Amino acid sequence: MNRSPLRFLVPGTSSRFRCGGLLVALQSARLCADFAPAVQIVTYRQREAGHLFLADLLQQEAAPGPALWIVSWGFDVPGLLRQLRGRAVAYHAHSSGYGFELPPGVPVIAVSRNTLGYWGDRAPRCPLLLVPNALDPAFTTPFVEPTAGTRRPIDVLVQARKTSNYVLDQLVPALRKQGLKVELQSGWVDDLAALFSSATVMLYDSADYWRSVGVTEGFGLPPLEALARGCVLFSSFNHALADKLDPGVNAWQIGCGSLANDLKQIAAAVANPAAFKPQPEMLAALLLDHSESKVQQRWQLALTAVDQHFDQLQNGATPLLQVPSWRLRWGRRLSRIKRLLLRA
Secondary structure, three states, X not given: OOOOOEEEEEOOOOHHHOOHHHHHHHHHHHHHOOOOOOEEXXXXXXXXXXXXXXXXXXXXXXXXXXXXXXXXXXXXXXXXXXXXXXXXXXEEEOOOOOOOOOOOOOOEEEOXXXXXXXXXXXXXXXXXXXXXXXXXXXXXXXXXXXXXXXXXXXXXXXXXXXXXXXXXHHHHHHHHHOOOOEEEEOOOOOOHHHHHHOEEEEEEOOHHHHHHHOOOOOOOHXXXXXXXXXXXXXXXXXXXXXXXXXXXXXXXXXXXXXXXXHHHXXXXXXXXXXXXXXXXXXXXXXXXXXXXXHHHHHHHHHHHHHHHHHHHHHOOOOOOOOOOHHHHHHHXXXXXXXXXXXXX
């Protein structure tokens, strides 16, 4: 690492900002602290004791400054990039679809192949890197059922947030009518590992939610966490979920053609979960790829590449420019016209 400190920008760290994106930023900073000379959490909406504040740092340090800045909060990224113009900054891309364009030369550290592909299309001349999110160690340690053959107390677990109306209004009542114990979880849970360990089946259907929001499922940690704790997973396969989930292999499609089919499949999974679970070796390999140690290695490689990129720019290299889509389209039309004229 040549640039010090490494600064992760978040709006704040209080309960007001608590979400998956904040947890990923804090976890990433913790993992990088093992090899980077100095790692700092910097807030920009809310001043907090124990953390630096963006506006103060910008006043104190003239550009380009000593730091590498990591921005990630999708809707805030364009404004943050404007404030950090002239400084070394990388975009830690979670969800995609926010609609903004990146300035030339801004590296993208994508958390999923889905997001990587989005920026590979939208910003193919920016440095592109892939660093998946890490599972909490509670989900990567070997899991053994407390008592073999014992039925778990929850037949079907549903996390209400991001879940489709189909699941909440049609599927859940129908499952309960069949006599299955269905638990709707809402609000923050301090011990997700314990919750998932108590459920036989988990339903995760986020496609409608993300379509309504207009951006994508950036990574989808809950499905992986559920698989890690021995749940049978019925899920949608939208966006980054398709990175990790294989229909009929390690997960099963929710909303698969008809309500009747869902009821039949879920009831069968509750009755015989072993028949629906992924092969242990396959699951172990998937979880290993998202262990903190593996992800930490990827962070180290990515940040080394980012540093080399900014070293080249500092030494006078010019960042490649992205050709605007309108120019590419007009270029194709002009080429077609030229070919027609040559045939005439």
